[in-house]
Amino acid sequence: xxxxxxxxxxxxxAMAAGCGRRVNAIELAKDxxxxxxxxxxxxxxxxxxxxxxxxxxxxxxxxxxxxxxxxERREVIQSVEHxxxxxxxxxxxxEVYNLSQAEIDAMKSISLSEEKTWELELFEYxxxxxxxxxxGITGGPAGKNLLASTAADSDSPFxxxxxxxxxxxxxxxx
Amino acid sequence: MHWRTCASIIxxxxxxxxxxxxxxRDxxxxxxxxxxxxxxxxxxxxxxVSKAGIRKDIRSANNDATFSGIDNTYTQVMAxxxxxxxxYEKDVVWKGASDPLRLNFENRVRLNIRIWVIxxxxxxxxxxxxxxxxxxQLKRFVTKANxxxxxxxxxxxxxxxxxxxxxxxxxxxxxxxTYAKFKIDxxxxxxxxxxxxxxxxxxxxVVNIYLVSTVRAKPGNGINCSRGVPQLIVxxxxxxxxxxxxxVGHSLSLQDLPNPDVAWDGDQLDNFMRSESRQRKYFTEGExxxxxxxxxxxxxxxxxxxxxxxSSDADADKQDPPCPKLQERVWPER
Numbered sequence: 001x002x003x004x005x006x007x008x009x010x011x012x013x014a015m016a017a018g019c020g021r022r023v024n025a026i027e028l029a030k031d032x033x034x035x036x037x038x039x040x041x042x043x044x045x046x047x048x049x050x051x052x053x054x055x056x057x058x059x060x061x062x063x064x065x066x067x068x069x070x071x072e073r074r075e076v077i078q079s080v081e082h083x084x085x086x087x088x089x090x091x092x093x094x095e096v097y098n099l100s101q102a103e104i105d106a107m108k109s110i111s112l113s114e115e116k117t118w119e120l121e122l123f124e125y126x127x128x129x130x131x132x133x134x135x136g137i138t139g140g141p142a143g144k145n146l147l148a149s150t151a152a153d154s155d156s157p158f159x160x161x162x163x164x165x166x167x168x169x170x171x172x173x174x
Numbered sequence: 175m176h177w178r179t180c181a182s183i184i185x186x187x188x189x190x191x192x193x194x195x196x197x198x199r200d201x202x203x204x205x206x207x208x209x210x211x212x213x214x215x216x217x218x219x220x221x222x223v224s225k226a227g228i229r230k231d232i233r234s235a236n237n238d239a240t241f242s243g244i245d246n247t248y249t250q251v252m253a254x255x256x257x258x259x260x261x262y263e264k265d266v267v268w269k270g271a272s273d274p275l276r277l278n279f280e281n282r283v284r285l286n287i288r289i290w291v292i293x294x295x296x297x298x299x300x301x302x303x304x305x306x307x308x309x310x311q312l313k314r315f316v317t318k319a320n321x322x323x324x325x326x327x328x329x330x331x332x333x334x335x336x337x338x339x340x341x342x343x344x345x346x347x348x349x350x351x352t353y354a355k356f357k358i359d360x361x362x363x364x365x366x367x368x369x370x371x372x373x374x375x376x377x378x379x380v381v382n383i384y385l386v387s388t389v390r391a392k393p394g395n396g397i398n399c400s401r402g403v404p405q406l407i408v409x410x411x412x413x414x415x416x417x418x419x420x421x422v423g424h425s426l427s428l429q430d431l432p433n434p435d436v437a438w439d440g441d442q443l444d445n446f447m448r449s450e451s452r453q454r455k456y457f458t459e460g461e462x463x464x465x466x467x468x469x470x471x472x473x474x475x476x477x478x479x480x481x482x483x484x485s486s487d488a489d490a491d492k493q494d495p496p497c498p499k500l501q502e503r504v505w506p507e508r
Contacts, residue, residue, distance in 0.1 A: 035450035036417040037430055038358055038390050038397035072452060079416070079453045083318050086325045096216040097324050098257025098282065106317040118311060119414065123452060126394025126412050129296070133391035160297040164355055164391045 025052045029059040033130045049137050057138035061146055064131035064158075067124050076123045077116055084112050129161045136165030137172075144169070198243035202274035203231075205239075205253055205261060208281050212236055216256055219327065219504035221459055223250040225496045230504045238274050250495050251275060252463055254504060259283050259329035260462060264495050282324070283473060286335035286380045287316070287422070290368075291342040293354035293386050296393035296411040300354050304342055304385075308411070312340060312385075315415035322419065322446075326457045327505075328465065330473075332422070335380040344375045344384075356389045356408050361399035369404055381405045381425050381472060383418060398424035405472050416446070416454045423447050423457075427464050427471035427482075435486030438501045460502035467497070 028048050035045075049056050068076075087107040090097045094104050132150065135143035147169075150162035203220050207213035213235040220239035222229040224247040231239040235255070246268070253261040258279035266275060289312055293300035304312075316332050316339065323330050344350060353364050368375045368382070376382045386408055389395035393412035398421045400406050407421040423446055424430075430449040431442045446454045447461065465471050469479035483490050483497035490497040 031450050034452060036392075036394050036396060036413070037420055037424075037449035038395050039430070075453045079455065082455050083321060087318070087321045090321055090324065093215070095214040096256055098214070099324075103317070103320065106313075107321065110314060110317065115314075118307075122311075122394070122412055122414050125296070126392065126410075126414070129388075129393050129412070133388075136391060157297065161388065161391065161393065164298075164388060168391055 025055040026059065028052060029056050029063070029134070032056075032060075032134050033063055033127055035130075036126070046137055049134065050139075053138040053140060057135065057140045057143045060131045060134040060138060061142060064128050064135075064146065068127045072127075073120060073123070076119055080112070080115050080119050084110075084115060125157065129158060132158055132161050132165050133168075134165075136168040139169045139172070198245040199268060200240065200242045200271040201244045201268045202238040202240045202271045203251060203253065204274040204276050205235075205255075205279060206276070207235075207255075207258055207279045209278060213255070213279065214257065219254040219459070221252045221254070221463075221498060221502070221504055222248045223252070223463075223496060223498050224248040225491065228498050228502060232504065238271075240271060244268055251277065252459070252466075253277055253279070254327035254329075254459060254462065255279060256324055256327055257282065260327065260466060262466060282329050282331040284333045285330050285422075285473070286333050286377075287383060288335040288338065288377055288380050289340045289383045289385060290344040290375055291340065291385045292344050292350050294342075294411055296387055298354060298387045300345055300351055300387065304340065309340060311415070315418050318415050319419045319422070322455070323457075326462075327459075328457055328462055330426075330465075335377055341374075347371060347375060353384075353408070354387045355391070356386045356397065356410075358390050358397065361397070361406075361408075364408065365399055365401070365404070365406055368406060376404055376406070378404060381407065381422060383407045383409060383421075385409060385411060385413075387411050396421040400425055400472075402470070402477055403475060416451075420446055420449075420454065423461075425472045427468035428461055429485055433485065433500075435488070436500045437487055458501055459504045460498045460500040463498050463502075464500070 031045060032049060090099060091104055091107050132147060135147050147162045147166045150156050150158050151166055153159055205213065205218050216235045217232055218235055218239060219232050220230065222241060222244065226247055229241050231241060233239045249266050250264045251266055259282055261277035261279050263277060291304055294304040294308060295302045319332050349367060353360060382405055389397050389408055389410045393410040396407060396409040396413055396417045398407050405425045409418055409421065428447050431445055431447045442448050443451050443453055444455045446457055448454060464483050466473060467481060468483055469476035469481050483493055487499050490499055
């Protein structure tokens with residue numbers, strides 16, 4: 001609890017320091033963490049992140065350390081349940097959906113609990129990896145330290161992503 | 175007769191004609207499924223498009239969709255239902271409710287895809303084979319994507335090109351590792367490299383999907399590198415099925431959301447073309463219209479493109495025939 005409060009306080013102080021900026025740093029960080037399409041309409045996202053680097057770096061460190069929030073996890077579960085429900089409706093009335101037997105069998109073979117587990121695993125992994133990739137943009141000392149320690153940890157599933165983020169930060173500074 | 179009297183009479187007649195001119199007529203649309211006179215149970219959604227706007231109706235199958243007050247500016251009809259390709263007709267000449275416009279839903283369009291494994295490991299160890307779990311996830315992508323595409327009346331069925339979904343011999347090609355950690359500026363070079371080896375790293379007439387370690391340092395990212403033909407989508411080793419379907423949407427001419435030039439009622443986060451989302455669920459009928467009518471869509475592949483709804487609501491209005499707005503829905507999102 002004390003660590004959570006300290007993190008919130010740190011983010012709050014950093015945001016207060018940059019409160020003259022119009023850009024909502026939390027929204028920018030969220031955009032980066034959730035964005036999965038590389039060519040979006042917001043080509044200037046990197047620049048906006050750099051312009052708010054002090055605040056966003058703390059958010060990215062927090063995102064990597066804690067992973068997604070319970071609300072974000074819940075949304076993933078709801079999305080899995082939505083598709084699962086669609087498949088159950090289709091299996092129940094295959095003629096309405098003009099389904100082949102192979103399609104029906106494929107839908108029946110999917111287990112809801114496994115789907116939830118797999119989708120959550122992917123989401124959490126991608127979320128934390130995106131936070132590290134973001135630290136390659138912000139490039140502050142705390143972020144670089146986290147990247148360096150993660151890159152050096154051969155047991156970490158994120159060491160390759162951290163190495164890539166460090167390299168991308170270094171190439172920007174050249 | 176004095177010319178002034180004549181002019182007054184003519185003016186009065188024109189005014190009377192304007193008042194008496196019918197505001198439009200009652201019309202009907204009748205739909206068959208794959209040539210059969212009866213469709214399976216379900217609902218049909220029908221969209222009429224004119225420069226003045228759109229009209230829509232939802233009817234249970236085998237009942238005519240009916241509209242009143244339709245004038246000759248409503249020149250396009252698109253109809254939607256689960257299990258079939260949308261029916262479409264332009265340059266429509268309406269005859270009245272007793273003589274319905276007849277349209278036919280054809281079977282879903284098969285969109286062939288192939289997944290080429292360049293580097294299946296998010297840690298960048300490209301010598302590692304695709305794990306059984308990841309293979310199962312990629313196979314489920316097709317099942318889940320088809321469930322959404324069918325339910326959303328998109329009328330497309332993703333299918334394994336040549337009966338094969340995943341090819342893992344691409345890793346052996348020289349320079350494959352160059353693209354394992356895919357950079358945003360590598361699309362052009364990658365397209366040249368990939369298309370040099372037909373059957374090893376690409377197939378024509380297919381949406382080619384490449385599995386790499388990361389895309390722009392993120393294992394969950396995707397990027398669509400297509401420039402007309404060939405169709406090339408690059409995705410990271412941790413990409414979810416929803417992101418792959420989003421990238422396929424680009425191949426079908428759809429652009430990322432949000433778009434400041436497009437009005438949108440409701441929450442865009444739920445739309446498959448939202449570029450940052452964890453809860454993609456829907457396509458709009460406005461998007462489905464573009465998938466089938468935009469010349470740049472892989473389904474049409476008209477080169478050079480002539481018809482394109484554009485990227486804004488203003489562009490959509492200006493086209494001939496006009497396009498419905500991107501956010502247009504026949505059914506409210508469920």
